[in-house]
Amino acid sequence: MEVTATKGQIIKGKPVADQISENLIKEVNELVKEGINPKLAIVRVGAKGNDLAYERGALKRCQTIGIETEVIELSEDITQEEYEKALRNLNENKDIHGILCFRPLPKQLNEEEIKYVISPEKDVDCFSPINSAKIMEGDTSGFPPCTPTAVVEILKHYNVELQGANIVVLGRSMVVGKPTAMLLLNENATVTICHSRTKNLEKVTSEADILIAAVGRAKMIKENFIKKGAVVIDVGINVDEDGKLCGDVDTSAVFDKASMITPVPAGVGSVTSSILAKHVVKACKAQNNK
Numbered sequence: 587m588e589v590t591a592t593k594g595q596i597i598k599g600k601p602v603a604d605q606i607s608e609n610l611i612k613e614v615n616e617l618v619k620e621g622i623n624p625k626l627a628i629v630r631v632g633a634k635g636n637d638l639a640y641e642r643g644a645l646k647r648c649q650t651i652g653i654e655t656e657v658i659e660l661s662e663d664i665t666q667e668e669y670e671k672a673l674r675n676l677n678e679n680k681d682i683h684g685i686l687c688f689r690p691l692p693k694q695l696n697e698e699e700i701k702y703v704i705s706p707e708k709d710v711d712c713f714s715p716i717n718s719a720k721i722m723e724g725d726t727s728g729f730p731p732c733t734p735t736a737v738v739e740i741l742k743h744y745n746v747e748l749q750g751a752n753i754v755v756l757g758r759s760m761v762v763g764k765p766t767a768m769l770l771l772n773e774n775a776t777v778t779i780c781h782s783r784t785k786n787l788e789k790v791t792s793e794a795d796i797l798i799a800a801v802g803r804a805k806m807i808k809e810n811f812i813k814k815g816a817v818v819i820d821v822g823i824n825v826d827e828d829g830k831l832c833g834d835v836d837t838s839a840v841f842d843k844a845s846m847i848t849p850v851p852a853g854v855g856s857v858t859s860s861i862l863a864k865h866v867v868k869a870c871k872a873q874n875n876k
């Protein structure tokens with residue numbers, strides 16, 4: 587597949603995020619006029635760098651749009667019972683329309699049980715198996731995960747052809763890798779998922795028209811991983827040795843070879859928070875029979 591963009595174009599998330607937010611501001615104004623105030627609860631355990639980056643982005647975006655927020659900060663050594671209790675309280679709280687649980691959770695918590703506790707109607711980032719099953723079936727009535735949805739929105743915004751494209755997703759987490767592959771498959775792309783045990787990794791990734799990097803290893807993707815003219819979407823949010831945010835892609839190394847590449851920060855992350863806001867408004871409307 588030929589990609590038509592200028593060589594080495596940095597494709598930012600802001601124009602995509604702003605377009606989504608513009609429509610949401612109008613929708614929220616209408617709801618507020620009727621006495622309905624959309625509200626998001628964020629559940630964070632500890633203070634991991636990438637969770638905090640997501641939280642900053644989400645709080646800022648919600649404030650711009652007029653969505654209320656509440657952060658439930660839980661200690662690193664929280665027990666299963668305490669976490670589930672906090673989640674049940676949010677499920678029952680009528681003022682809360684959307685719940686975002688940062689993941690992965692610490693090791694002492696059993697995610698496989700917790701995912702059944704969150705109310706699917708408030709699950710705005712696809713934690714519940716009910717919402718995961720919907721994306722497998724291509725059913726758009728639920729809440730697909732925000733970061734994978736942001737990846738698809740960016741590609742569409744910058745007119746990257748998805749149908750028939752050879753796309754490699756690097757990473758197989760339930761938060762990003764697997765659902766991203768599924769959403770792209772729903773767009774009729776040919777998708778390959780790569781992971782730590784993939785043989786000849788560079789050979790596989792360097793055949794991709796579009797490479798989605800979601801491994802969580804700072805600047806791992808170098809020039810030899812990509813095909814000339816490929817579109818590179820960097821989903822990684824890592825903290826480098828100087829304490830700065832950086833992606834999974836070594837941007838300066840691949841810049842001349844790629845046709846388009848997303849930056850970190852200000853790339854996928856900034857769109858993720860707009861999708862999250864969109865899901866909170868959708869959840870709020872559904873809970874108020876709108």
Ligand SMILES: Nc1nc2c(c(=O)[nH]1)N[C@@H](CN(C=O)c1ccc(C(=O)N[C@@H](CCC(=O)O)C(=O)O)cc1)CN2
Pocket residue numbers: 636637639640641642643644686687688689690711732733761762821822823831850851852853854855856858859
């Ligand atoms: N339930 C989830 N938890 C976590 C996810 C997730 O997708 N769902 N992902 C990571 C964090 N993450 C993406 O992988 C992420 C990080 C940052 C942002 C964001 O909004 N970034 C902005 C602002 C950055 C800043 O102010 O420093 C940007 O890049 O411009 C979104 C998603 C962990 N947990």
